[in-house]
Amino acid sequence: MTPRSRRIAGSLAAVAVLGATLSLVVAQTGPTSEQHGANPQLPPPERGLLPNMRIAEPAGWGDRRPAVPQGWTIQAIATDLAIPRQTLVLPNGDILVAEGKGGGAPVLRPKDYIAGLIKAKGTTPVKSGNRLTLLRDADGDGTYEGRWVFAENLNAPYGLALIGDKLYVANQDALVRLDYAAGQTRATGAPVTVAKLPSAINHHWTKALAADAEGRFLYVGIGSNSNIGERGLAVEENRALVWQVDASSGAVRPFATGLRNPTALAFEPGSGQLWAVVNERDELGPDLVPDYLTSVREGAFYGWPYAYWGSNVDSRVQPQNDNKVRTTVRPDYALQSHSAPLGLSFVQPGLAAPFSEGAFVGMHGSWNRDQPVGYKVIFVPFTNGRPSGPPVDFVTGFQADGKTMGRPVGVTVDPKGALIVADDLSNTVWRVTPAR
Amino acid sequence: MHAVIAFSALPLFLGALLSDWAYSRSYEIQWTNFASWLIAAGLVLAGLALLWGTVDVLRSRAMRQHRGVAYLLLLLATVVIGFVNALVHARDGWAAMPMGLILSVVVLLLVAAASAVGLARLPGRTA
Numbered sequence: 248m249t250p251r252s253r254r255i256a257g258s259l260a261a262v263a264v265l266g267a268t269l270s271l272v273v274a275q276t277g278p279t280s281e282q283h284g285a286n287p288q289l290p291p292p293e294r295g296l297l298p299n300m301r302i303a304e305p306a307g308w309g310d311r312r313p314a315v316p317q318g319w320t321i322q323a324i325a326t327d328l329a330i331p332r333q334t335l336v337l338p339n340g341d342i343l344v345a346e347g348k349g350g351g352a353p354v355l356r357p358k359d360y361i362a363g364l365i366k367a368k369g370t371t372p373v374k375s376g377n378r379l380t381l382l383r384d385a386d387g388d389g390t391y392e393g394r395w396v397f398a399e400n401l402n403a404p405y406g407l408a409l410i411g412d413k414l415y416v417a418n419q420d421a422l423v424r425l426d427y428a429a430g431q432t433r434a435t436g437a438p439v440t441v442a443k444l445p446s447a448i449n450h451h452w453t454k455a456l457a458a459d460a461e462g463r464f465l466y467v468g469i470g471s472n473s474n475i476g477e478r479g480l481a482v483e484e485n486r487a488l489v490w491q492v493d494a495s496s497g498a499v500r501p502f503a504t505g506l507r508n509p510t511a512l513a514f515e516p517g518s519g520q521l522w523a524v525v526n527e528r529d530e531l532g533p534d535l536v537p538d539y540l541t542s543v544r545e546g547a548f549y550g551w552p553y554a555y556w557g558s559n560v561d562s563r564v565q566p567q568n569d570n571k572v573r574t575t576v577r578p579d580y581a582l583q584s585h586s587a588p589l590g591l592s593f594v595q596p597g598l599a600a601p602f603s604e605g606a607f608v609g610m611h612g613s614w615n616r617d618q619p620v621g622y623k624v625i626f627v628p629f630t631n632g633r634p635s636g637p638p639v640d641f642v643t644g645f646q647a648d649g650k651t652m653g654r655p656v657g658v659t660v661d662p663k664g665a666l667i668v669a670d671d672l673s674n675t676v677w678r679v680t681p682a683r
Numbered sequence: 684m685h686a687v688i689a690f691s692a693l694p695l696f697l698g699a700l701l702s703d704w705a706y707s708r709s710y711e712i713q714w715t716n717f718a719s720w721l722i723a724a725g726l727v728l729a730g731l732a733l734l735w736g737t738v739d740v741l742r743s744r745a746m747r748q749h750r751g752v753a754y755l756l757l758l759l760a761t762v763v764i765g766f767v768n769a770l771v772h773a774r775d776g777w778a779a780m781p782m783g784l785i786l787s788v789v790v791l792l793l794v795a796a797a798s799a800v801g802l803a804r805l806p807g808r809t810a
Contacts, residue, residue: 294778296770356719358773477775479712530775563776565710 281620282537283638287581289556293532299617300362302369305672306650313653313668314644315679321642324384324391324667325676329376331669332453333511333590333657334676335407339429341383342391342667344676345657346376349403349419349452355478366614369651371672377401379416381432382676389680395432398425406456406512408465410494417454417467420446422492441465442497445485448472453589457512457521458494465492466502466521466543468509475528475563476552487551489523489543505549505575511591511657512543513606518632524588524608525578527555529615534584540591540608540627540634541578550575580634585613586621590658590669593629598664599681605629607641607666609655622646624655624668642668642679685739686801689732689758693794695725696765700787707784715779718787719772726765729794733758736801750800757797765790 282288315321325331328346335343354360378401383393398416406417414427416438423438444454444467451470458465471487472478489509491502508526515522521543527536528551536555548571550556552564557577560567582588590609594602605628610621624642628635645653653670661667661678668677699721706714736758740751768786772779 294774296767355716356773357723357769358719473775475775477712530778563774563778565777565780 281583281638282534282581283583284581284634285579287537287556288534289537289559290532290534292535292561294530298530298615299533300365300614301617301619302365302614303619303646303649303651305369305371306652308652308673308675311644311647311652313642313677315642316640318682319679320682321677321679322389323675324389324678325380325382325394326674328380328674328676329373329378330371330671331376331380331656331674331676332405332671333407333455334659334667334669335409336659336661336667337409337427337429340387340661340663341381341393341430342659342661342676343397343407343414344380344382344669345404345407345416346378346380347401347403347405347419348375348671349405350449351452352448352450352472352478369614369654369672371674373674375403377403379404379407379434383432389678391678393432397432398434398438401438403452405453406467408456408458410458410462410465413494415441415456415458415465415494417444417456419449419452419454420444422454422456422465422467422497440497441494442467442492442499444490445469448478448482450478451486451508451526453508453510455510455512455523457514459514459521460519463494465494466490466512467492467499468506468512468523470508470510470526471551474530475561477563480552480564483552489521502545503543503547503549505547505551505553505571506543507551509543510589511609513591513593515542515593515606515629515632516595517604520632522591522593522606524582524591525549526587526589527584528552528561529585531561532584533616533618537581537584538586538588539578539582540580540588540606544576547576548574549578556581580627582608582610582625582638583620585616587611587613588621589656590624592658592660592666594660595662598660601628601639602626605634607658607660608638609658609668611654611656611671612645612651619646622651622654624658624666641666642677645670685732685735686754686798688728688735689761689794689801690798692725692728692732692761693791693798695721695728696787696791696794699725699768700784700791703780703784703787707780710777712776715772715776715783718783719769722765722769722772722787722790725790725794726762726769729758729761729765729797732801733762750803754797754800757793757800761790761793761797764793 403419455468612622702718
């Protein structure tokens with residue numbers, strides 16, 4: 248065993264006061280088979296005295312690069328950003344990058360303090376940018392030589408969407424709008440608030456955003472205010488759901504509920520159906536509960552906090568709600584538990600097989616698991632607008648030798664036939680293109 | 684003196700037990716948060732008393748003859764089971780129950796016994 252195979256079995260309560268975290272050394276085990284698809288194996292819930300925690304130490308990329316499939320190349324098109332999360336490819340090919348970090352939920356228990364210290368080891372020390380950066384490749388040679396700060400003094404911007412000449416930005420506390428004209432490198436005028444978004448506590452602060460094809464409605468993903476209701480259910484009002492926002496009036500209404508943390512939303516181009524990736528609950532074991540990719544059906548309840556993956560009851564929530572458990576809808580497609588999908592983008596028709604129909608999913612990577620999972624971008628193949636097979640690794644190599652060089656967040660298909668990947672650990676935006 | 688510190692942990696562990704009981708009756712999550720902090724604070728005091736008492740027993744033969752060892756063992760049990768209880772309370776929501784409530788009872792009994800044994804020695808040896 249090497250120091251690298253150290254496992255931080257961290258934490259909790261009284262250690263806070265004693266100011267120490269437990270470290271213990273365990274042997275690495277082989278890779279596990281990944282959960283995926285419509286019928287994942289669900290082991291019984293388990294939780295020892297300590298939750299499994301493993302945070303791979305961050306390290307610089309050096310000469311390393313993420314790995315991509317044969318026939319593809321990857322290149323960093325922007326570095327030294329301030330926590331890039333989601334990206335948007337504008338009609339003229341420019342790329343907007345939302346940079347920032349929100350949250351800051353108060354410590355309620357000694358555990359919150361310790362867990363916060365441990366998880367912070369796996370993230371960048373860079374301060375939240377609270378801005379949008381615009382990247383431009385004017386001559387189309389694949390090098391993004393142009394770089395401007397498009398807008399600043401935003402509040403942890405995350406979701407981005409363009410409807411005509413209006414750019415919508417989902418800050419952690421409000422959906423705002425900026426005017427946009429083709430070729431612009433700097434926003435003119437201050438952001439106009441379209442709708443306030445629930446932001447009290449903001450345990451899960453990211454506000455995912457997607458606009459429908461007609462430009463009539465925007466959809467905002469709003470995460471829960473806790474892992475599993477441990478801050479009380481009163482603070483979960485208007486949380487763990489997808490809101491529908493009328494783009495012209497700013498009127499809001501719940502569209503689908505019980506989605507613990509819907510971190511990315513996108514429309515499937517063939518069917519016009521809204522899809523989401525959702526981060527499910529922690530501390531029930533390494534293979535529970537699967538995160539998922541699902542179509543978001545109007546009025547549907549997806550379980551949180553009372554149930555998971557259909558009507559499996561989560562007994563940590565008391566009093567229980569049998570009615571809610573019965574009405575829980577099963578998601579469409581499981582992703583490996585704890586892999587933390589934060590990015591979702593459907594391919595445009597015309598990309599070469601095997602990527603001609605389906606969705607890319609950026610996985611930020613696990614903490615609540617001995618054997619790390621996620622830390623990669625996968626491709627989920629679709630046929631006729633529905634998932635049709637096991638996921639394929641697309642960008643990997645974000646971890647090596649027990650170190651973590653990068654953590655993928657937002658993924659965006661560039662209509663020019665490329666994939667844009669935001670990496671909030673190395674503060675880089677990557678571009679994956681077919682090799683010429 | 685350390686027996687007094689150990690005794691002062693008792694109301695904290697008692698508070699934790701009452702909070703656990705309140706949570707188990709009301710499902711009101713704030714009670715279990717209270718219990719978590721009370722247990723942590725109780726552990727600090729009990730740990731301090733354990734450290735001090737250990738030094739005292741090692742240094743003084745008189746201490747060893749005055750049930751000092753029994754007192755220390757009770758205090759050690761308080762700290763160990765108290766720590767386990769703190770970890771149980773770190774589970775989210777109802778996952779801390781009913782084990783947290785049971786352990787809170789055990790820890791309260793242990794700290795009461797340790798305090799009783801420790802304080803009983805006081806008249807013979809003024810702190």
